[in-house]
Amino acid sequence: MLSHTEENYIKCIYQLSENELTKQVSTNEIADNLETTPASVSDMLKKLTQKNLINYIKYKGVTLSEQGITEALKIIRKHRLWEVFLVKHLNFAWDEVHEVAEQLEHIKSVLLIQRLDEFLDFPKFDPHGDPIPSQDGTIPIVQQIPISEVNIGDHGTVTGVNDASKALLQYLDKVGIQLNSTIEIIDIISFDQSVEIKIDHQKTLFISQEIAKNIYITTI
Amino acid sequence: MLSHTEENYIKCIYQLSENELTKQVSTNEIADNLETTPASVSDMLKKLTQKNLINYIKYKGVTLSEQGITEALKIIRKHRLWEVFLVKHLNFAWDEVHEVAEQLEHIKSVLLIQRLDEFLDFPKFDPHGDPIPSQDGTIPIVQQIPISEVNIGDHGTVTGVNDASKALLQYLDKVGIQLNSTIEIIDIISFDQSVEIKIDHQKTLFISQEIAKNIYITTI
DNA sequence: AAAAATAATTAGATTAATCTAAAACATAAT
DNA sequence: ATTATGTTTTAGATTAATCTAATTATTTTT
Structure with a gap:
């Protein structure tokens, strides 16, 4: 059983190497x-090595072991399921x-997470569009593309945003773009690459290229 | 800010003196x-005294201070609200x-508890019938009477059970008595003091005096 | 009221997580 | 290739929470 603190380290290492799990993560980064x-990190890395959660070579950085990845995914699964609960049922904003x-x-309870998952109707993505690992540790992979890179006439649903800044999230709230909103590409303005989109089959809106780059959709 | 452990001690002292908060709670009890x-308890009692959470006289036992009571009620409020959530929405059994x-x-978040309270529609009692302290620390007081002490023709709703044993809870589940079930007293058998009751205006049932003693109702 | 039994506290260690300061190592710059 | 810079580790302390064993209070029994 991992301590609260050990879990935080494992999750941190996972996130710092999320794109490429073979990447050596440095002590200072952590x-x-x-x-x-850094001194505290060094101490903890020794401990996590003892527990076979990481592969650690002094002065060279760490990667997660098989077992470490499994643990990381469990924590991330819990984190993201709770985020869905907070946003969908307790009216928390994306950024709260x-x-x-x-x-x-x-919180340690297998039953709790199973039931929460069921209660939430087995969501595949959290409110930021990040995928929720399944109980057996598989991560749903979707072909996410920024709106800036699709063609006129394409359509899909919003599955993520790249930039987790409050400013962007607040803008999206304001114009009514949410996770799972359907998006249809009406037009791309050649002058500035801004994009005209239709949201949820209702209102249309122009968004700048900069914003289009940061909204990911999954085309179906 | 209280640590996890300090919170557990405060809650424990509260519960051991719940019926009469002026009662001196002993080290061994805790x-x-x-x-x-007991050695660990002694150490912690010193610390809680420093923080003005308890009134502590060596060898004489402790009571909670004003501030200690306030903290205890916050923790109990959270505990009981979560219990309601688990039972009502995640289908946990009373005893799980x-x-x-x-x-x-x-979990530390004022907003979370406010929103949870709202989501649950401001419940006044947890699934065991224990009252949920309000945000300002007041506890709803109800006139709870065991079924064994009411008269023929009286009616009320189930607000608690005295014995938290699995056996009783499972029996109640089986016969369809839940928290907030309405109960009407049809007859009291003078031979053995068993009671005939009508549950939720539907089926009638005989319960032994022993069981009648352990189900509390609030008459209206 | 003294002895025996019980309860509570202190003394001294231990473990987990953390820190500062010093030493060891690795990399980049001249 | 030697120096300078930056990174990482070790050494030694600290704090919170816990324990066992020994000591001190209190209560009960005779």
Whole structure:
């Protein structure tokens, strides 16, 4: 059984190497990310090595072991399911959920998470569009493309945003774009590459190329 | 800000003196309850005294201070709201909720609890019939009477059970008595004091005096 | 009221997680 | 290739929570 703190380290290492799990993560990166000192990280890395959760070579950085990845996915699954709950049922805004989910992800009960998953109707993505690992540790892979790279006439549903800044999330709220909104590409303005889209078969809207780059959709 | 452990001690002291908050709670009682040693309790009592959460006289036992009571009620409020959530929305049985609620009660977020309360439609009692303290620390008081002490023709709703044993809870499930079930007293058999009741205006049932003693109703 | 039994506290260690300061190692620059 | 810079680890302390064993209080029994 992992301690609260060990879980945080494992999750941190996972996230710092998410795009390529073979990437060597450095002590300083982890220290910055967890807002602690490199000395503390060094100590913890030794401990996690003992528990076979990481592959660690002194001065060379770490990667997660098989077992470490499994643990990381469990934590991330819990985190993202709770985020869905907070947003869908407790009316939290996209940008308010993180701190609370950080705490909820450490609750230990297999039954709880199974039931929560069921209650939420087995969501595949969290409110930021990040995929929710399944109980057996598989991650749904979808072909996500930024709106800036699709063609006129294409359509799909919003499955993610690239930039988690409040400004973008607040803009999206304002114009009525949510996770799972359907998007249809009406026109692409050749002058500035801004895009005219139709949201949920209702209103149309022009978005700048900059914004189009940061909204990901899954075309069907 | 209280640590996880400090919260557990405060809650324990509250529960051990719930019926009469001026009662001096002994070191051994606390140690038994928290499954720790008297030595550890002694240490913690010193710390809680420093933080003005308890009134503590060596060798004489403790009571909660004003501030301690306030903190205890916050924790109990969270615990009981989570229990309602688990039973009503995640289909946990009455007797499965405790362990998980023990963890959830330590999550720190005022907004979370406000929203959860709202989502649950401001319940006044948890699934065991225990009252849920309000945000400002007041506890709804109801006139709870065991079924064994009411008269023929009286009616009310189930607001609690005295014995939290699995056997009783499972029996109640089986015969269809739940929290908030309406109960009408049809007859009291003078021979053995067993009681004939009507549940939710539907089926009637005989229950033994022993069971009648352990089901509390609130007459209206 | 003294002895025996019980309860509570202190003393001294231990473990997990953390820190600062110093030393060891690796990389980049001249 | 030597120096300078930056990164990582170790050494030594600290804090919170816990324990066992020994000591001190209190209560009960005779």
